[in-house]
Amino acid sequence: MASAKIAMDAALEQRRRTQMRLAQAPVLVTVRNLKMHFPVTEGALFRRVVGQVKAVDGISFTIRKGETLGLVGESGCGKTTTGRCILRLEHATDGEILFDGRNLLELDRKEMNALRRKIQVIFQDPYSSLNPRMKIGDIIAEPMLVHGTEPDRAAREARVAELLRLCGLDPRFADRYPHEMSGGQRQRVGIARALSVRPEFIICDEAISALDVSIQAQIINLLEDLRDQFGLTYLFIAHDLSVVRHLCHRVAVMYLGRIVELAECDELYGNPRHPYTQALLAAVPVPDPEIERRRAHTIVKGEVPSPINPPSGCVFHPRCPLAVGECSRAVPELREVMPGHFVACPRV
Amino acid sequence: MTRLLEIRDLRTQFFTSAGVVKAVDGISYDVDEGETVAIVGESGCGKSISALSVLRLVPDPPGRIVGGSIRYRGRDLLALSDEEIRHVRGRDIAMVFQEPMTSLNPVLTIGRQLTETLQQHLGMTREQANARAVELLGMVGIAEPERRLKQYPHHFSGGMRQRVMIAMALCCNPKLIIADEPTTALDVTIQAQILELLKELTRRMGVALIVITHNLGIVARYADRVNVMYAGKIIESGSAPDIYHDPRHPYTLALLRSVPRMDQPRRARLDPVHGQPPDLSRLDDGCAFRPRCSFAGPRCAAEIPPLMAAGQPSHAAACWQSAHVAAALKRAS
Numbered sequence: 214m215a216s217a218k219i220a221m222d223a224a225l226e227q228r229r230r231t232q233m234r235l236a237q238a239p240v241l242v243t244v245r246n247l248k249m250h251f252p253v254t255e256g257a258l259f260r261r262v263v264g265q266v267k268a269v270d271g272i273s274f275t276i277r278k279g280e281t282l283g284l285v286g287e288s289g290c291g292k293t294t295t296g297r298c299i300l301r302l303e304h305a306t307d308g309e310i311l312f313d314g315r316n317l318l319e320l321d322r323k324e325m326n327a328l329r330r331k332i333q334v335i336f337q338d339p340y341s342s343l344n345p346r347m348k349i350g351d352i353i354a355e356p357m358l359v360h361g362t363e364p365d366r367a368a369r370e371a372r373v374a375e376l377l378r379l380c381g382l383d384p385r386f387a388d389r390y391p392h393e394m395s396g397g398q399r400q401r402v403g404i405a406r407a408l409s410v411r412p413e414f415i416i417c418d419e420a421i422s423a424l425d426v427s428i429q430a431q432i433i434n435l436l437e438d439l440r441d442q443f444g445l446t447y448l449f450i451a452h453d454l455s456v457v458r459h460l461c462h463r464v465a466v467m468y469l470g471r472i473v474e475l476a477e478c479d480e481l482y483g484n485p486r487h488p489y490t491q492a493l494l495a496a497v498p499v500p501d502p503e504i505e506r507r508r509a510h511t512i513v514k515g516e517v518p519s520p521i522n523p524p525s526g527c528v529f530h531p532r533c534p535l536a537v538g539e540c541s542r543a544v545p546e547l548r549e550v551m552p553g554h555f556v557a558c559p560r561v
Numbered sequence: 562m563t564r565l566l567e568i569r570d571l572r573t574q575f576f577t578s579a580g581v582v583k584a585v586d587g588i589s590y591d592v593d594e595g596e597t598v599a600i601v602g603e604s605g606c607g608k609s610i611s612a613l614s615v616l617r618l619v620p621d622p623p624g625r626i627v628g629g630s631i632r633y634r635g636r637d638l639l640a641l642s643d644e645e646i647r648h649v650r651g652r653d654i655a656m657v658f659q660e661p662m663t664s665l666n667p668v669l670t671i672g673r674q675l676t677e678t679l680q681q682h683l684g685m686t687r688e689q690a691n692a693r694a695v696e697l698l699g700m701v702g703i704a705e706p707e708r709r710l711k712q713y714p715h716h717f718s719g720g721m722r723q724r725v726m727i728a729m730a731l732c733c734n735p736k737l738i739i740a741d742e743p744t745t746a747l748d749v750t751i752q753a754q755i756l757e758l759l760k761e762l763t764r765r766m767g768v769a770l771i772v773i774t775h776n777l778g779i780v781a782r783y784a785d786r787v788n789v790m791y792a793g794k795i796i797e798s799g800s801a802p803d804i805y806h807d808p809r810h811p812y813t814l815a816l817l818r819s820v821p822r823m824d825q826p827r828r829a830r831l832d833p834v835h836g837q838p839p840d841l842s843r844l845d846d847g848c849a850f851r852p853r854c855s856f857a858g859p860r861c862a863a864e865i866p867p868l869m870a871a872g873q874p875s876h877a878a879a880c881w882q883s884a885h886v887a888a889a890l891k892r893a894s
Binding site: 220221223224225227228287288395397398425426427428429430431433434437452454455456458459478479482492493494495496497498499500501502503504505510512513514516517 | 721749752753754775776777781815828829831832834837838
């Protein structure tokens with residue numbers, strides 16, 4: 214018990230120090246009023262736009278250098294689209310994405326390609342994100358070829374071996390194919406590939422969701438080690454709230470294209486203010502039968518509405534236990550209820 | 562409590578070009594009436610195949626049940642003819658699958674799929690079946706059931722589809738429902754709704770439930786009894802408190818320690834289970850968890866441990882070192 218307490222105190226102290234350091238770090242990524250609206254069309258020959266899916270509808274956040282921001286929410290809330298907009302895999306409808314002070318949405322192709330080296334991504338599915346016909350070594354070397362960071366073949370091979378070792382794989386894996394590896398090993402390859410061009414910012418899009426429980430912890434530890442070793446900044450997109458709590462410094466909760474709450478990690482989990490965040494946290498079962506028996510199981514009713522025709526006012530109001538008439542009229546702004554703790558709910 | 566299902570030494574194997582895969586390798590467990598039993602394990606541990614085996618739904622070839630017995634109210638399901646087992650499926654034992662989109666027929670209306678079972682198994686007329694279908698949809702919390710019956714699966718969201726699946730499972734008043742990862746494809750708030758619905762309906766109707774899952778939290782919330790599987794075997798079995806507070810198998814302990822938990826202070830680092838699960842076609846004469854186990858000794862390499870009593874009478878673990886595991890657990894707390 215005593216040793217566990219000491220370890221816990223050390224962890225707490227370490228987090229406090231990290232927090233102080235991060236508060237002084239420069240801002241690396243700024244997202245301002247980002248909107249991504251997809252047109253809904255009808256008709257095969259004469260296509261006309263009949264509506265819009267507001268996948269992301271005016272969200273703003275910043276990420277400091279070395280920080281990990283968690284982006285959580287249920288499917289269809291726009292968290293993945295947000296990541297894709299930052300990578301410019303989608304053409305954002307409106308807003309600004311500043312990386313190191315430069316607006317990504319205004320860069321031309323050439324400028325973006327140069328900057329893309331610094332922004333990498335790790336995908337969810339380690340089975341479909343690796344080319345089955347390429348050897349592991351070639352998969353990891355490809356970004357270096359594209360960006361010309363390691364023109365010399367021998368140096369490139371040495372770098373591949375180094376990356377494999379770094380990600381906990383045998384360098385001999387370079388000659389193998391993806392189908393010879395397990396899911397966890399493939400995800401390590403995906404991480405090695407992202408690291409190959411020495412990025413500053415990595416978007417982890419459900420990077421551990423497809424893995425088995427016993428393998429998840431291995432990959433979480435690897436992501437943490439790499440963050441500390443290279444001072445990486447992560448945008449960690451996930452739906453697993455306990456993993457996000459473990460890994461992230463700050464967390465933003467999304468619902469139907471909007472951020473409903475944003476706070477420092479311990480604050481958000483210890484003191485959730487938005488009714489949706491509270492419902493989300495209450496829905497996660499804890500692996501302890503005693504605690505589960507004592508816990509109140511308040512379950513939020515209904516389902517996430519269609520983003521084609523979202524509810525008026527606060528998008529959560531049809532499911533919200535606190536909703537009053539006003540909630541269906543005005544869209545609530547994200548406001549600071551405590552230093553660093555933002556909530557988009559007028560009832561809080 | 563009356564015994565409903567009794568599985569003894571069940572063995573299901575797959576005969577592939579790469580060799581014989583022992584997907585289920587001699588598992589035994591019981592389900593009492595009205596009880597919720599969980600089978601927990603990671604992908605490839607044989608938990609789904611063990612469930613499919615109960616209803617003889619394992620694709621043959623390449624799979625085959627090669628040994629053991631499955632007694633449902635005293636009747637050996639493995640000895641039934643194809644015709645007889647068809648009557649058991651759906652009527653006595655029903656199944657809810659993980660992916661509701663692939664288990665519903667996309668070109669038939671929900672109503673047609675629900676009433677087919679009712680007409681088939683219970684010999685209802687079309688009108689009777691329709692009335693019952695409306696009642697069932699209402700029971701699983703689907704609004705406007707009359708209108709919804711005329712719709713197709715793609716009109717339903719994932720959570721709603723899973724409700725339809727539950728309605729289909731319930732339609733013949735089965736005594737046992739086997740739910741294979743019923744909420745894995747769903748969002749967390751919908752997952753809570755579906756699990757609560759399953760729990761409430763099974764309790765009210767006295768239906769026993771076998772839940773197959775990889776999620777330790779779900780098990781803690783809903784199961785009376787837990788079987789942990791690894792490499793085709795049940796390696797630990799007990800009540801939920803036995804398993805969570807006093808695990809005796811190193812795998813169970815490692816699994817519990819590897820997940821970040823919301824009810825505890827954040828740790829600096831997680832303790833992962835090292836290595837990879839074994840290849841089920843290349844198992845040797847020792848404990849399959851041995852290469853990943855921090856407790857392993859010489860006996861573990863020589864002899865496969867059977868399930869042995871550990872701690873409480875309800876509790877058993879398949880580990881030669883379970884005393885060491887208990888001691889380590891005591892030291893840690």
